[in-house]
Every structure is written in C-alpha cells, then in structure tokens.
C-alpha cells in the first residue's frame with residue numbers, strides 16, 4: 293500500500309516537473325554550485341576559526357583591491373563567533389588602512405590610521421571611480437553577498453525541501469564563482485568580460501581573482517585556488533551573518549524551554565479535559 | 571459587552587471601581603465564564619494564535635522603530651545596524667519578519683476553518699465580514715512593511731504594486747502619483763509607507779476587538795455547526811479553552827521560533843539583501859509567499875485593469891459569502907458534496923500559490939487561468955447551487971448528543 297502511494301506521488305511529481313520544464317529553461321540555465329560541507333551548516337554548526345582567519349587574509353590581500361565590506365568593523369574581527377583574532381591583532385590590521393576624518397580645528401579634512409571602530413574602507417572614493425577602474429562594472433560591496441545570492445536552482449517541487457535542509461547555498465555560490473572560470477564555449481570572446489558558468493548570463497566583468505598561491509597560509513594549509521576560494525567564501529559567510537553562532541545557541545535554549553513548557557501545558561490541558569467528553 | 575451575571579467582589583477597591591466601570595464583571599463574564607461549545611477542535615485555536623501574532627508584531631515593531639530610519643539613503647543601513655550593532659537586534663528583526671509570515675499562516679488556517687465549518691452563516695455574518703476586513707488590512711500592512719528595509723525586492727515590489735493603480739482609466743496616473751508622493755517610488759513613498767505601517771496595526775487591533783465583540787454576542791460556531799441548546803453543550807472558557815489555547819500557542823511558537831533561529835530568511839527572498847537599485851531590475855519580481863495566490867490571479871488576466879479588478883474581487887467576494895452559500899447546514903461534516911468542493915477549493919488556492927511563484931507564461935499561465943476561474947466559480951456557482959441540490963446527512967439534535975455518539 294505504502295509503496296503504491298509513493299509510486300503515485302513520484303509519478304505525479306514527475307508530471308508536474310514536465311510542466312515546470314519550460315519555465316525553468318526560460319530563467320536562463322544557471323549551473324548549480326557544487327555542494328560543500330561547511331562547518332557552519334546545520335543547527336549546531338559553528339565557524340571554523342582558522343578557516344575564517346585564512347579567509348580574511350585572502351580577502352584583504354586579494355579581493356579588497358576591488359571590493360568593499362562597509363558593514364564590517366575592525367572590532368568585529370576580535371568579537372566572539374567570528375575569526376576571533378586578539379584585540380591587538382585587530383588593532384594592527386586596522387592600522388594598516390588610512391581613513392578620512394575631520395574636519396579638525398582648522399577646518400581641514402585629514403587622514404589617519406583606521407581604528408577598531410572604523411568600517412573596512414572601500415578601495416575607491418566613490419562608485420564612479422570604482423566603475424571607471426573596472427571597465428564600467430561595479431564591484432559590489434560583499435558584506436551581505438552570501439545572504440544575497442543562491443547556489444542552486446532546482447524545480448519548484450523539490451527546491452523548497454532542498455533549501456530547508458541545505459540552505460540557499462550562498463557560500464557555495466561565491467566559492468564556485470571565484471574558482472570556476474572556464475574557457476568560453478566555441479572560443480567566443482567578449483570585450484572586458486570573462487566566461488563563468490556560475491554567473492547569471494555567464495559573462496562576468498570580474499577577472500579570475502585567484503591563481504593559487506595568492507596568499508601565504510601561516511598554518512600550513514595548501515594555498516590552492518580551491519582552498520583559497522573555500523576559505524574566503526566562509527569568511528564572507530561570517531561577514532553576512534556575524535550573529536549566527538549566538539543565534540543558534542540562544543535558539544537551542546529557547547526551543548528547549550518551549551518544548552518543556554509545551555509538554556507541561558499538554559499535561560495540564562489533558563488533566564483539565566479528562567473529566568469531560570468532547 | 572458587559573455580562574448580565576451579577577458578581578460579588580470582596581476587595582473594596584475592586585468594588586469601588588466596579589460600581590463606576592463594570593470592568594471586572596465584564597472580564598469575568600467574557601474571558602472566564604464565557605460559555606463555549608464543548609466540542610471545539612484544534613482548528614479553533616488559530617484565532618487565539620493569530621491574535622498572539624498581532625501582539626508579537628506590534629511589540630517587536632515598536633522596538634524596531636527605535637533603531638530604524640525611514641529614508642531612502644539610510645533605511646537599508648539602519649536595518650543592517652539593527653542586525654549587527656543593536657543588542658539582540660537580529661532577534662527582533664527576525665521575529666518581526668518571520669512573525670509576518672506566521673501571522674498569515676495562522677490567519678489562513680483560521681479562514682479555511684471558517685469556510686469548512688460554515689462559520690460565516692447566520693447569525694455570524696458581521697463577525698465574518700469584520701474578519702475579511704482584518705485580512706485586507708493585514709495584507710496592506712505587510713506589503714508596506716516589506717518595503718521598509720529598502721532592499722531590491724522591497725523597491726521593485728513597491729514599483730509593481732503601486733503601478734497597478736495606473737490601470738484605472740482617466741484617474742489612474744493621478745492615483746499613482748498621489749500614492750508615490752512624486753513621479754516615481756522614492757523617499758516620500760518610503761516615508762508614507764512607514765507612517766501607515768505604524769498606524770495600520772492599531773487599526774487592526776481595533777478591528778480584532780470588534781471581531782471578538784461580535785463573537786461574544788452570537789457565540790462560537792462549532793465543528794458540528796449546530797446551535798448551543800443548553801448549558802450541557804458548553805464549558806466555561808477558563809480553564810478549558812484558556813489552557814488548550816495556550817498549549818496550541820506554544821506548539822505554534824515551536825515552529826515559528828524554529829524558523830527564527832535556524833532558517834530566518836528561508837521564507838524571504840535572497841535578493842532583498844541587496845540594497846534597492848532603481849537602475850537594475852531583478853530577474854523575477856515575486857511577492858512574499860502569502861501574496862502568491864492573489865499575484866497569480868492578477869497575472870492570469872491578459873488585461874491589466876482586468877487583472878487588478880479580478881485580484882481585488884477575489885478578496886471582496888468573501889464579504890458576500892454568507893449570502894452566496896445557500897445551504898442551511900453549516901458544517902461540511904454533514905455536507906457530502908460541500909466537503910468535496912471545499913477540498914477542491916483548497917487545492918485551487920495552493921495551486922494558485924505555486925503558479926504565482928512561477929513566471930507568468932506557458933503552462934503555468936494556463937494553470938493560473940483555470941484555477942482563477944474555479945476560485946470564482948466556487949463562490950458564484952458552486953456554493954449557490956450546492957445548497958439547492960445537496961442532500962445533507964442527518965444531524966444530531968444537540969452538541970452533547972453529537973459528542974456522546976462519537977464516544
């Protein structure tokens with residue numbers, strides 16, 4: 293009986309899938325990012341500190357020449373739930389950047405080394421400058437990129453279940469994007485654009501940012517393109533959701549409390565109602 | 571809605587107040603002793619759950635406003651400030667954003683409960699119609715709230731929905747500019763949406779008060795859809811239903827908070843984490859899930875004005891339901907045909923929801939058109955005719971008899 297029902301459901305799903313076919317195709321075939329088992333997935337997942345520290349190195353040594361992180365403050369680097377650098381390390385990182393401040397008592401603007409309370413500075417003074425330096429394409433701010441992108445595109449009847457289990461795949465998307473450049477099919481070429489099957493439309497203005505051995509990993513992890521991409525995507529995931537560990541921890545306590553409360557209320561309700569037929 | 575029962579209060583302060591404003595006897599009569607049918611099932615707990623969600627939205631909303639800035643150049647930043655710098659700001663924001671979804675889940679279940687058990691029929695027509703107004707006010711509130719974080723979908727959702735009004739002949743353009751406060755969606759639009767998003771929930775609270783007042787005049791319907799005949803048929807609201815409702819609220823919150831803590835943006839759109847950009851249109855502009863059935867009906871009609879009228883009619887028609895359903899029997903428990911068509915109607919609404927999430931072309935457009943036709947046929951053809959041709963099952967004489975016959 294059960295088998296029969298399952299079979300019927302499967303046939304129905306397939307039939308509906310055929311319906312969905314044309315709609316999917318018109319959306320512009322985008323390649324699914326390969327799944328990666330990140331340590332921060334699942335209800336108990338936490339960030340891998342060493343990985344975030346490596347990702348930060350990749351970001352500041354490679355990506356930061358074009359991308360800003362305007363919602364990241366240097367103090368965040370030393371806060372719990374992130375890469376957890378020491379305050380001294382975070383201060384030293386900040387001091388490497390100059391930010392504009394002022395006006396001073398003479399009415400002049402001046403630059404000074406960044407402090408813990410400063411946001412990570414943008415490499416360009418304004419959007420126009422950023423576009424001018426990148427063939428007219430704007431390198432987006434990456435503070436929320438992992439939450440703002442999705443990694444997989446499945447038909448509507450399974451997509452909600454896959455996303456519930458695996459999330460939206462934003463980190464996987466970034467990882468696949470920056471390490472997944474390919475030779476364009478049929479040797480096609482587009483001025484100032486590069487072929488990347490993970491990017492919507494497949495032609496992206498960003499040149500391949502990683503070549504391997506771009507940064508030196510002090511912990512001895514091999515600095516291959518794939519490893520660097522995996523690490524910087526994890527780092528950007530933390531920048532997108534800096535409160536994730538606190539959220540899951542509080543969530544566990546809250547749900548446990550609610551569960552016990554609900555069980556007690558069930559018993560109360562049961563006891564009150566046990567003497568009436570209803 | 572003061573009760574007729576006279577209560578004796580011992581505390582002299584309570585007595586003094588009671589003689590001037592009978593608030594204590596009213597609470598006793600309406601919230602403690604209120605006679606409630608003994609056979610209510612768990613579908614009846616969703617009214618209390620929905621009311622709880624309204625309270626959650628108002629409380630979290632008021633605190634969010636303390637940190638939010640309604641200006642096009644600062645709104646997105648201020649929401650990120652809430653997420654990153656305000657103590658437990660992320661919790662408030664996710665409680666509020668997911669709270670809207672779970673408010674709709676509760677209300678949708680509450681509405682379908684009413685449809686199945688015929689709760690809209692005499693003498694509960696006014697109670698039902700106030701409910702429909704609550705539903706419409708809620709939709710307006712949620713739509714304007716979604717614009718506030720000023721992400722890509724916030725902005726483009728506002729553009730698409732406000733533009734609908736341009737479909738009206740002659741005055742259309744004027745209405746749209748009046749809604750925008752200018753010649754495009756911009757800062758004046760955001761600020762008026764903010765003002766109304768703060769105001770409407772309190773209008774909603776007033777409507778909920780009227781809804782409950784009307785309920786306490788005519789009393790609860792029940793799963794058997796038969797009138798209360800004697801005291802034997804009822805139980806005092808407290809402790810029977812206070813404790814049952816509380817239990818149901820806790821179970822509902824387990825699911826709601828499960829999303830808040832473990833999948834807080836699952837029900838939203840990723841693209842709304844990108845700030846609004848009038849120069850770049852997202853590939854698919856899709857409303858939040860709770861508007862998808864209406865969105866499907868809007869796009870099912872090839873004519874823009876027609877689509878707008880059909881969409882609004884799908885809500886307005888609910889106001890006339892008490893007179894469209896001609897059956898004398900309330901509960902579908904005793905309506906063999908009514909039951910079948912009810913479930914077909916549920917499937918229709920779910921199908922519309924899926925169609926609304928897909929691009930309006932090809933097979934999905936056809937599906938949406940058929941479902942839209944059935945949606946209206948259910949109210950305008952099926953329910954009026956069924957009452958005439960259906961032979962209801964024999965009804966028990968009383969609620970108590972119905973309950974005992976099942977034991």
Ligand code: HEM
Nearest residue numbers: 627628631632634635638663667670712715716718719771
């Ligand atoms: C009927 C009750 C309400 C509903 C259904 C509702 C719905 C919403 C929705 C869907 C959002 C967008 C959430 C997001 O995606 O981030 C939102 C945002 C917001 N709401 Fe409400 N809301 C309600 C009541 C209130 C009240 C009473 C207030 C204030 C007193 C309020 C203040 C805000 C603020 C400041 C935001 C912007 C912050 C944010 O986006 O998280 N809301 N609301």
